Amino acid sequence: MPALDYPPPLQRMIAQIRALPGLGPRSAERLVLWLMQDGGRIEPLVDGLRDLSARVHSCDQCGFFIQRGDECVLCHSSKRNHQLICVVEQAADVLRLERSGAFTGVYHVLGGKLSPLDNITPEDLRIQPLMERVEAQKVEEVILAVGSDVEGEATASYLSDLLRAQGVAASRLAQGMPAGGGLDHVDELTLYQALQGRRRM
Amino acid sequence: MPALDYPPPLQRMIAQIRALPGLGPRSAERLVLWLMQDGGRIEPLVDGLRDLSARVHSCDQCGFFIQRGDECVLCHSSKRNHQLICVVEQAADVLRLERSGAFTGVYHVLGGKLSPLDNITPEDLRIQPLMERVEAQKVEEVILAVGSDVEGEATASYLSDLLRAQGVAASRLAQGMPAGGGLDHVDELTLYQALQGRRRM
Numbered sequence A, B: 001m002p003a004l005d006y007p008p009p010l011q012r013m014i015a016q017i018r019a020l021p022g023l024g025p026r027s028a029e030r031l032v033l034w035l036m037q038d039g040g041r042i043e044p045l046v047d048g049l050r051d052l053s054a055r056v057h058s059c060d061q062c063g064f065f066i067q068r069g070d071e072c073v074l075c076h077s078s079k080r081n082h083q084l085i086c087v088v089e090q091a092a093d094v095l096r097l098e099r100s101g102a103f104t105g106v107y108h109v110l111g112g113k114l115s116p117l118d119n120i121t122p123e124d125l126r127i128q129p130l131m132e133r134v135e136a137q138k139v140e141e142v143i144l145a146v147g148s149d150v151e152g153e154a155t156a157s158y159l160s161d162l163l164r165a166q167g168v169a170a171s172r173l174a175q176g177m178p179a180g181g182g183l184d185h186v187d188e189l190t191l192y193q194a195l196q197g198r199r200r201m
Helices: A008-018 A025-036 A042-055 A091-100 A127-136 A150-165 A188-196 B008-018 B025-036 B042-055 B091-100 B127-136 B150-165 B188-196
Strands: A056-058 A065-067 A081-088 A105-109 A141-144 A169-172 B056-058 B065-067 B081-088 B105-109 B141-144 B169-172
Touching (some): A008 A025, A008 B042, A025 A042, A025 B042, A025 B091, A042 A056, A042 B025, A042 B042, A065 B008, A081 A091, A081 A127, A091 A105, A105 A127, A127 A150, A141 A150, B025 B042, B042 B056, B081 B091, B081 B127, B091 B105, B127 B150, B150 B169
Parallel strands (some): A081 A105, B081 B105
Antiparallel strands (some): A056 A065, B056 B065
């Protein structure tokens, strides 16, 4: 008697769910079995996914999400400074910066960061469109709000070289102590950077 | 300027993913943003879900999954003892017991356990079909392999009363030390039950 297993379509679905970010083999199995209960749990999910796929896409200019048929609220806002572009890795970063309330320029989603180990080269990111925008919009400053890990630093350095060649100012987010944290909560590198970037009171 | 957020279909999808078991708000957001990358990640998932929904259903008798058109390999096996039924909470428990290789009878998936706090009463579980099966198959023993939490104990006790009234033997999985674990890895209740159930060597 061969070892019992789930029917093939169920096994395939577990494998597919496992391939999604943040889901391990056990949670994928639990999720699929949950979907199979009661009979009516798959259809709403399929409908939602179809709706998402049909109605949401990325703004050609900034890369943030827009609903099909709508204008990008960021790129078409007259209240925003279109001479100031903030470059971020992912669309989700746009929301994070917006929530801070500290930025009134426009955004440019790169779609990742340079990573030779993962075969991500400048051609894989939205760098060419950024340079075209910088020229077309007469941009004065580009804030490189990419991560401060090795790939983020490499991306920022690559972009600042390109921007300098076009005579555009590039800046980087300040590095230092996170809000509300004591010295015991930060690593040595953060402390080093906080000291280097100290400000007179 | 109203606070920026994702377009409504994207917000709805995040809410829908959050409602799945094992996914919090952050992982739901990350998953949906991942699906939105590259354009081609939603379709395979939709196809897989549709395939699952169309091709897999539960065996009317035991409750384990079968592919549409196939016979249940468990209920239709001539190598299995149909006078011995093992009652489990979920279909996934069938596989766990099968992998142990210690059981050659047939299964019966309850679909949950009694839980008055969650409004789960005997009518919500596959108890009536179990009693009909017990009578039709001339079952000699029913192993109640439900969990050993409060609801599992209540369910086992409820079922054993019903079975006793029909003159059928009911049994419960042994409780004790898990394989390969020392005394420092088990709680007091497990140790108490392991002592109570000790066996002569």
